[in-house]
Amino acid sequence: MGEFELIRRHFQRPDRALPPQVLLGVGDDCALLQPTPGHTLAISSDMLVEGRHFFADVAPHTLGHKAMAVNLSDLAAMGAKPLGFTLALALPHADEQWLTGFAQGLFALADAHACPLVGGDTTRGPLNLCITVFGELRPGEALRRSAARPGDDLYVSGQPGEARLALEWLMGAPWACSQLGNHLPAALRSRLECPLPRLALGQALVGVAHAALDLSDGLAGDLGHILSASGVGAHIDIAALPRSPALTALPEARWRDCVLCGGDDYELLFTAPVGARGAVTTAAQRSQTPVHRIGRITAEPGLFTRDAQGRTEPLQAQGFDHFKR
Amino acid sequence: MGEFELIRRHFQRPDRALPPQVLLGVGDDCALLQPTPGHTLAISSDMLVEGRHFFADVAPHTLGHKAMAVNLSDLAAMGAKPLGFTLALALPHADEQWLTGFAQGLFALADAHACPLVGGDTTRGPLNLCITVFGELRPGEALRRSAARPGDDLYVSGQPGEARLALEWLMGAPWACSQLGNHLPAALRSRLECPLPRLALGQALVGVAHAALDLSDGLAGDLGHILSASGVGAHIDIAALPRSPALTALPEARWRDCVLCGGDDYELLFTAPVGARGAVTTAAQRSQTPVHRIGRITAEPGLFTRDAQGRTEPLQAQGFDHFKR
Numbered sequence: 035m036g037e038f039e040l041i042r043r044h045f046q047r048p049d050r051a052l053p054p055q056v057l058l059g060v061g062d063d064c065a066l067l068q069p070t071p072g073h074t075l076a077i078s079s080d081m082l083v084e085g086r087h088f089f090a091d092v093a094p095h096t097l098g099h100k101a102m103a104v105n106l107s108d109l110a111a112m113g114a115k116p117l118g119f120t121l122a123l124a125l126p127h128a129d130e131q132w133l134t135g136f137a138q139g140l141f142a143l144a145d146a147h148a149c150p151l152v153g154g155d156t157t158r159g160p161l162n163l164c165i166t167v168f169g170e171l172r173p174g175e176a177l178r179r180s181a182a183r184p185g186d187d188l189y190v191s192g193q194p195g196e197a198r199l200a201l202e203w204l205m206g207a208p209w210a211c212s213q214l215g216n217h218l219p220a221a222l223r224s225r226l227e228c229p230l231p232r233l234a235l236g237q238a239l240v241g242v243a244h245a246a247l248d249l250s251d252g253l254a255g256d257l258g259h260i261l262s263a264s265g266v267g268a269h270i271d272i273a274a275l276p277r278s279p280a281l282t283a284l285p286e287a288r289w290r291d292c293v294l295c296g297g298d299d300y301e302l303l304f305t306a307p308v309g310a311r312g313a314v315t316t317a318a319q320r321s322q323t324p325v326h327r328i329g330r331i332t333a334e335p336g337l338f339t340r341d342a343q344g345r346t347e348p349l350q351a352q353g354f355d356h357f358k359r
Numbered sequence: 360m361g362e363f364e365l366i367r368r369h370f371q372r373p374d375r376a377l378p379p380q381v382l383l384g385v386g387d388d389c390a391l392l393q394p395t396p397g398h399t400l401a402i403s404s405d406m407l408v409e410g411r412h413f414f415a416d417v418a419p420h421t422l423g424h425k426a427m428a429v430n431l432s433d434l435a436a437m438g439a440k441p442l443g444f445t446l447a448l449a450l451p452h453a454d455e456q457w458l459t460g461f462a463q464g465l466f467a468l469a470d471a472h473a474c475p476l477v478g479g480d481t482t483r484g485p486l487n488l489c490i491t492v493f494g495e496l497r498p499g500e501a502l503r504r505s506a507a508r509p510g511d512d513l514y515v516s517g518q519p520g521e522a523r524l525a526l527e528w529l530m531g532a533p534w535a536c537s538q539l540g541n542h543l544p545a546a547l548r549s550r551l552e553c554p555l556p557r558l559a560l561g562q563a564l565v566g567v568a569h570a571a572l573d574l575s576d577g578l579a580g581d582l583g584h585i586l587s588a589s590g591v592g593a594h595i596d597i598a599a600l601p602r603s604p605a606l607t608a609l610p611e612a613r614w615r616d617c618v619l620c621g622g623d624d625y626e627l628l629f630t631a632p633v634g635a636r637g638a639v640t641t642a643a644q645r646s647q648t649p650v651h652r653i654g655r656i657t658a659e660p661g662l663f664t665r666d667a668q669g670r671t672e673p674l675q676a677q678g679f680d681h682f683k684r
Contacts, residue, residue: 083484159408164489
């Protein structure tokens with residue numbers, strides 16, 4: 035199978051009508067994309083490398099899903115609506131079965147969010163997936179990292195920490211294996227391998243939230259990006275953090291590490307003014323996404339935890355860094 | 360050096376004012392890009408892999424240039440004006456000197472075309488560069504592959520084939536070494552490693568040319584994409600093909616192979632109606648780009664060469680295919 039046949043067979047979908055924003059899709063020098071008049075284009079790009087972002091033996095369907103999910107999650111964090119994506123793919127060889135599974139996982143999630151493939155590139159090389167995703171929103175609506183204000187409430191969606199437990203079990207960490215035994219529950223594996231981008235929540239938070247981002251490198255480290263971009267500090271109420279049933283049996287320090295420094299959560303972390311609490315609840319309900327109020331933005335810089343007794347201590351959490359581990 | 364420090368040091372440019380179309384650049388979940396009202400977004404993505412698209416020992420400055428050039432060339436082929444680009448980069452390790460050179464080569468060309476970096480990703484892995492580039496044009500102006508019409512003249516810019524000779528010399532092909540001796544002329548090396556995207560020509564051809572594409576896989580193979588997309592055929596006048604002084608001493612068959620099947624040319628191949636010959640000349644002059652009229656589009660399918668005596672024969676040329684070699 036040649037390069038063009040590979041693209042035609044797995045990535046061109048003549049049976050699908052292209053949505054109206056795609057004036058020209060796969061097959062020319064460029065794709066042509068038309069955002070809604072008055073809207074701005076939101077763009078994000080993520081590269082996934084074997085051995086860094088996924089295991090060599092991961093199911094191709096799962097990998098297709100995750101590659102799409104981490105990109106859509108960036109649109110979610112901005113409050114943007116998906117328009118389309120490009121896929122650049124380096125493959126060691128053209129494996130029919132692998133490509134079929136990968137394309138199924140990729141398109142199942144992309145289709146669910148009406149996000150068509152508009153172009154890309156295919157080459158031979160060590161397995162590497164680079165997706166660039168496009169969304170749209172009105173210019174003033176974007177949920178920027180720099181928009182947190184002192185006094186804002188701090189929120190997180192879903193159950194951060196579960197993906198970390200699954201990862202540690204897969205990597206054979208003794209504490210994770212003694213916690214879970216010989217079997218990784220499917221729901222927990224799914225939290226690591228098939229995260230669901232919080233697009234509905236992100237769009238529902240437009241006009242409600244101030245700052246937002248998606249959790250990829252750990253809650254505490256990612257929160258640090260909001261704090262430095264906004265020139266503020268925060269405290270996190272430990273008692274208010276969501277307690278996933280899967281994590282409750284962990285020792286407290288291990289639990290905290292999973293929730294605050296886990297990574298791979300793809301939940302939304304956002305701030306909103308106190309007066310918007312009702313609107314946040316409505317956004318959570320409309321998007322059918324659990325949301326937890328976990329702390330407060332402060333004028334004083336620094337990141338602190340606060341326990342049930344009101345004692346605060348500084349939180350020194352490091353997010354994941356590809357060039358430090 | 361950590362990931363964020365790497366990005367800050369080499370790819371953030373606080374000294375540069377972002378152009379007005381970039382509402383938000385590097386550092387948030389998404390970049391925000393605002394095309395001119397009434398314009399459409401043109402998008403192209405290219406992935407470059409060590410050992411496939413470049414030699415492991417290529418100068419990083421050269422690699423930065425080429426990665427940018429091949430993407431801008433896709434905008435040129437559409438007639439689009441650059442707006443910005445994202446860069447996803449997998450690196451085996453964070454090498455300061457390499458990154459400095461790479462960024463210099465990349466930004467020198469990007470700056471020359473007012474094309475700012477708006478976002479991207481950095482990770483550890485086998486060296487892989489994925490650039491996605493964005494341009495704009497009015498929806499009806501795009502130079503599509505499907506727009507060739509029977510009777511159109513066929514044109515090519517520059518000197519296709521020179522890059523192939525340089526590549527063969529670098530790979531030690533005996534015929535190339537006997538042609539050039541022990542020294543690869545700088546101008547020839549530059550044609551392979553530092554191609555100049557024909558953006559000015561592409562934009563000047565808007566409203567003049569019918570179909571266009573940029574030559575990456577060889578003139579004959581790439582022309583095949585225009586022919587199949589447009590449902591037409593073509594003949595190429597061998598005597599009209601540009602004869603680069605660097606290639607004139609080659610045997611005729613070898614010369615033809617370089618010019619028609621060379622690859623890596625990044626010249627524009629385009630069609631235009633006979634009535635537009637004057638306008639094509641004007642576009643070539645305005646953009647200071649040499650352009651050669653090399654053949655004709657025909658209603659009958661098939662690709663033929665025609666010699667000085669008017670004899671035609673079918674041309675069976677295969678473009679480069681990453682999964683066939």
